[in-house]
Amino acid sequence: MSAWQPAGCYPDPAIHTLSPSFARYRLFNAAVERLAEGCRWAEGPVWFGDGRFLLWSDIPNDRMLRWDETDGSVSVFRQSSGHANGNTRDRQGRLITCEHGGRRVIRTEIDGSITVLADGFGGRRLNSPNDVVVKSDGSIWFTDPPFGIAGWYEGHRAEAELAPAIYRIDPVTGTVTMVADDIAGPNGLAFSPDESRLYVVASRSEPHRAIHVFDVVDGSRLANNRRLIDAGPGGTPDGFRVDIDGNLWCGWGMGDPALDGVMVFDPEGTPIGRIALPERCANVCFGGRHRNRLFMAASRSIYALYVNTQGVRGG
Numbered sequence: 001m002s003a004w005q006p007a008g009c010y011p012d013p014a015i016h017t018l019s020p021s022f023a024r025y026r027l028f029n030a031a032v033e034r035l036a037e038g039c040r041w042a043e044g045p046v047w048f049g050d051g052r053f054l055l056w057s058d059i060p061n062d063r064m065l066r067w068d069e070t071d072g073s074v075s076v077f078r079q080s081s082g083h084a085n086g087n088t089r090d091r092q093g094r095l096i097t098c099e100h101g102g103r104r105v106i107r108t109e110i111d112g113s114i115t116v117l118a119d120g121f122g123g124r125r126l127n128s129p130n131d132v133v134v135k136s137d138g139s140i141w142f143t144d145p146p147f148g149i150a151g152w153y154e155g156h157r158a159e160a161e162l163a164p165a166i167y168r169i170d171p172v173t174g175t176v177t178m179v180a181d182d183i184a185g186p187n188g189l190a191f192s193p194d195e196s197r198l199y200v201v202a203s204r205s206e207p208h209r210a211i212h213v214f215d216v217v218d219g220s221r222l223a224n225n226r227r228l229i230d231a232g233p234g235g236t237p238d239g240f241r242v243d244i245d246g247n248l249w250c251g252w253g254m255g256d257p258a259l260d261g262v263m264v265f266d267p268e269g270t271p272i273g274r275i276a277l278p279e280r281c282a283n284v285c286f287g288g289r290h291r292n293r294l295f296m297a298a299s300r301s302i303y304a305l306y307v308n309t310q311g312v313r314g315g
Contacts, residue, residue: 004278007031014276021266022273030306032275035067036074042297046087047287054287056297057084059100059154067302083148083155086131086239091138098129100148100155105129105140117169118176124161131188131239135195137219138171143186143200166200168220179222183212188239188283192267193246193312198222201237211237228269234259239283243309249294253280262296277303286311
């Protein structure tokens with residue numbers, strides 16, 4: 001990680017316009033800020049507007065941390081966290097978390113108790129749920145690659161019992177359904193604003209890592225898997241979120257330091273902007289009072305940037 005210094009002037013030179021269409025999303029007097037540091041691998045940021053705080057996972061340290069907007073303080077939210085990775089909120093505002101250590105997806109109830117939503121499929125244990133989103137109908141969609149059981153650093157070493165896949169949890173019955181198993185290393189995922197598409201990162205695709213897109217059929221099934229974005233040599237997409245115009249704001253990096261940060265693509269997969277960071281960015285979320293602040297979980301730090309758009313709900 002190279003040394004980070006806040007921008008000394010406006011506009012922030014860390015924000016790059018790759019297409020004229022990105023100009024409308026930049027704020028000339030907003031700069032990248034570093035909110036917290038000292039993590040081993042920051043992931044899964046999620047915003048709680050009702051409490052004005054951000055939660056995120058620090059996977060190797062087996063904890064979740066909290067940053068308070070009111071005073072800028074950082075505290076431990078949960079330890080042990082089950083080597084938590086991706087997080088989001090459901091439509092009732094409850095925290096939904098993917099655990100590597102527990103190999104499960106859980107919900108934290110309003111009273112703080114834990115409900116297990118999924119820990120297996122077809123009589124076999126899940127691998128290591130990675131990232132999660134909630135659709136407007138309350139269904140929960142998550143990816144389950146084997147990354148968290150590959151060693152002892154971000155979980156517990158174990159043999160995979162299931163092929164990597166994407167799953168859906170029914171909001172009424174709680175039934176877990178496998179909706180796709182044709183993605184190599186499914187990782188980050190997000191719906192388009194109208195929920196007609198589901199975007200998924202393929203972390204093990206060849207020759208380059210990529211972002212794929214599916215059509216959502218009848219609100220509960222996936223079809224027509226195709227590659228939308230080829231990350232190219234050195235490109236590594238991870239977690240991402242979508243704004244109200246359908247643009248993808250993607251954590252990026254590892255391999256070429258010049259690519260570390262966030263890449264922004266339009267709905268058709270054309271790169272339109274970039275936010276340079278001194279660390280690989282693993283995941284992002286939108287938050288703040290108007291959902292117009294991009295929070296970036298980047299390796300050992302948390303960064304933020306105000307932008308001239310809003311994140312879609314449910315991310």
